[in-house]
Amino acid sequence: MASANPPLRWDEIDTVLVDMDGTLLDLAFDNFFWRELVPARYAERNGLAFDAAQREITSRYERVAGTLAWYCLEHWSAELELDLVALKRSHRHLIGYLPGATGFLSWVRRSGRPLRIVTNAHPQTIAVKAAQTGVHEHVDEIVCAHELGAPKESAAFWTALQRKMPFDPRRTLLVEDSLAVLAAARTFGIGHPIAVARPDSRQPPREIAGFVSVERVADLI
Numbered sequence: 001m002a003s004a005n006p007p008l009r010w011d012e013i014d015t016v017l018v019d020m021d022g023t024l025l026d027l028a029f030d031n032f033f034w035r036e037l038v039p040a041r042y043a044e045r046n047g048l049a050f051d052a053a054q055r056e057i058t059s060r061y062e063r064v065a066g067t068l069a070w071y072c073l074e075h076w077s078a079e080l081e082l083d084l085v086a087l088k089r090s091h092r093h094l095i096g097y098l099p100g101a102t103g104f105l106s107w108v109r110r111s112g113r114p115l116r117i118v119t120n121a122h123p124q125t126i127a128v129k130a131a132q133t134g135v136h137e138h139v140d141e142i143v144c145a146h147e148l149g150a151p152k153e154s155a156a157f158w159t160a161l162q163r164k165m166p167f168d169p170r171r172t173l174l175v176e177d178s179l180a181v182l183a184a185a186r187t188f189g190i191g192h193p194i195a196v197a198r199p200d201s202r203q204p205p206r207e208i209a210g211f212v213s214v215e216r217v218a219d220l221i
C-alpha cells in the first residue's frame with residue numbers, strides 16, 4: 001500500500017499534526033450538511049424556496065468565514081434558529097473516513113511520533129464525529145481551536161499551540177485541506193505543511209498551488 005514516492009522525508013519529521021475534516025474524515029458529510037441539509041431545513045422553517053434559503057445562508061457563511069464563529073455550532077444554531085447538534089447527530093451515519101486515513105494514523109503511531117489532530121471543528125461536532133468514527137482512539141490528543149481561543153488560520157492559534165505543547169515547528173508535519181491554514185502554519189514556521197487535494201470523496205481532486213500536496217493522507221507513507 002505504500003506510495004512509490006512519498007513527497008516528504010520522514011527522517012525530518014518528529015511531530016505530526018493532522019486536520020480532521022477533509023483530511024482524515026470525508027468532507028462529503030460537511031458539504032452535504034452545510035450546503036444541502038441546513039438550507040433545506042431553513043427553507044422549510046421559513047417558508048422559503050430551497051434556492052433562496054441556500055443563497056441567504058451562503059451569504060451569512062461568507063460574512064464570518066475564517067473566524068471561530070464560522071465553525072461554531074452554537075453560533076449557527078442561534079443565527080438560523082435550528083438545532084444543529086441534533087441535526088448532525090441524526091445524520092451521523094453519513095460521517096466516515098477518507099480512504100486510507102486509518103492506515104495512515106496507525107502507521108504514524110507505530111513510528112512512535114507524537115500524533116495530534118488539530119481542528120477548528122466545534123467541540124460538539126468533535127464529540128459527534130469521535131463517537132461515530134472512533135477517530136480519537138487513533139491519536140494522542142485532539143486539539144480544538146475553540147479551546148485555544150483562535151482559529152488555525154490565525155497566528156494566535158499557533159502561538160497558543162506551542163505554549164500548550166512544546167514542539168519544534170521545523171520538524172513538524174501538518175497535513176491539512178485548508179490552504180489558508182497551511183499559509184498561517186508556514187508563516188509560523190511549520191517546516192512541512194502538506195495539502196490534501198481531495199477532501200471530499202465525491203469531488204475530483206483540486207489543483208493545489210503553493211504547497212506540496214497529496215490526494216489523500218495515505219499517499220504520505
Ligand SMILES: [Mg+2]
Binds near residue numbers: 020021022023178
Ligand atoms: Mg479541514
